Amino acid sequence: MALVVGRKAGEAIILDNNQDGSKLRIEVVKDDGMLRLKIEAPQHINIYREEIYEEQRKNRL
Structure with missing residues (x-):
């Protein structure tokens, strides 16, 4: 899945994992x-x- 968005300075996007509550x-x-x-x-x-x-x-491989 991919998402392309336009954002200006001061604007943000949220990535939310509803399964464990983690968000970026x-x-x-x-x-x-x-x-x-x-x-x-x-x-x-x-x-x-x-x-x-x-x-x-x-390097891990």
């Missing part, structure tokens, strides 16, 4: 040619940049 809040904090996001998540959820995540995943 992703807010656009700045858009000046380089989009800046603020991600709020419970401590048990790890947040990675994709390239770091993929590198670590390859």
Whole structure:
């Protein structure tokens, strides 16, 4: 499943896992040619940049 949304600085989206109550809040904090996001998540959820995540995943194989 994919969702494409447009958001302005100060606006956010919520990802909510109704099964365990976990939610992520992703807010656009700045858009000046380089989009800046603020991600709020419970401590048990790890947040990675994709390239770091993929590198670590390859190293585990």
